[in-house]
Amino acid sequence: MEQSCDVLAFSAHPDDVELMCAGTLIKLARKGYKTGVVSLTAGEMGTRGTPELRQKENEQAAKIMNVSVNRILDIPDGSIENNRKNQLKIIKEIREYRPKIVLTPYWETRHPDHGNCSLLVRQAAFFSGLKNIDTGQPHYRPTKVIYYMELYDFKPSFIVDVSDTFEDKIKAIQVYASQFHNPEKEYDYREATYISTPEFLRSIIARGEYWGNKIGAHYGEPFLVREPMKLNDPIAHFSDYTFAGLL
Ligand SMILES: [Zn+2]
Numbered sequence: 001m002e003q004s005c006d007v008l009a010f011s012a013h014p015d016d017v018e019l020m021c022a023g024t025l026i027k028l029a030r031k032g033y034k035t036g037v038v039s040l041t042a043g044e045m046g047t048r049g050t051p052e053l054r055q056k057e058n059e060q061a062a063k064i065m066n067v068s069v070n071r072i073l074d075i076p077d078g079s080i081e082n083n084r085k086n087q088l089k090i091i092k093e094i095r096e097y098r099p100k101i102v103l104t105p106y107w108e109t110r111h112p113d114h115g116n117c118s119l120l121v122r123q124a125a126f127f128s129g130l131k132n133i134d135t136g137q138p139h140y141r142p143t144k145v146i147y148y149m150e151l152y153d154f155k156p157s158f159i160v161d162v163s164d165t166f167e168d169k170i171k172a173i174q175v176y177a178s179q180f181h182n183p184e185k186e187y188d189y190r191e192a193t194y195i196s197t198p199e200f201l202r203s204i205i206a207r208g209e210y211w212g213n214k215i216g217a218h219y220g221e222p223f224l225v226r227e228p229m230k231l232n233d234p235i236a237h238f239s240d241y242t243f244a245g246l247l
Helices: 016-030 051-065 084-097 112-127 166-174 198-214 234-238
Strands: 007-011 035-039 069-072 101-105 144-148 158-161 220-224
Touching: 007 016, 007 084, 007 112, 016 035, 016 051, 016 101, 016 144, 016 158, 016 166, 016 220, 035 051, 035 084, 051 069, 051 166, 084 112, 101 112, 112 144, 158 198, 166 198, 198 220
Parallel strands: 007 035, 007 101, 035 069, 101 144
Antiparallel strands: 144 220, 158 220
């Protein structure tokens, strides 16, 4: 299949992926992997900006992240529900792009859409492997569903060193001028939303530094795998550690 992707990152809204795992996606694209982003909604319930503006910003961010696939589905913002109709929309994306890895938000989260996105994508990834669920496409199941971190922490299964791509991640976030703070402008706190304040943008940088510090890197992005992970060669795997002091 021509259009296949190595990794497909799902999110509830256009801009979630940029905040939470863009450093990893940019890193993987630089390594030559095909990456993709699928937002379940167009973000039309957002307090700031308009869906049209957000779509433009989304296209700019996709260019910065160098993703091969950038999709916005038509599930209504503010009412992402885990039902068969929505599962089929996601199954169609998975079968179209056949990602080895699917990324989705960690299920414990502040915004109900994100928690519902987590469960919906996990279940759709499973059902996508069932031949008798007919979408007119060959059935296909990704190797792994991996969760990225939003507001609520988990103990990461692994942390990706994103020191080299963190600057581009921040650029991808800042093209969402309708959503996030531009440090060159004075902030009007009368129009504050949780994600638009200068403090929020600083917290993204601080979290990148915090998780980077855990692996001896400048910046890191944490991920969770629900199942135990198989390693064929622990020596080769752990020889990759350049910061030997972390025991
Ligand atoms: Zn969101």
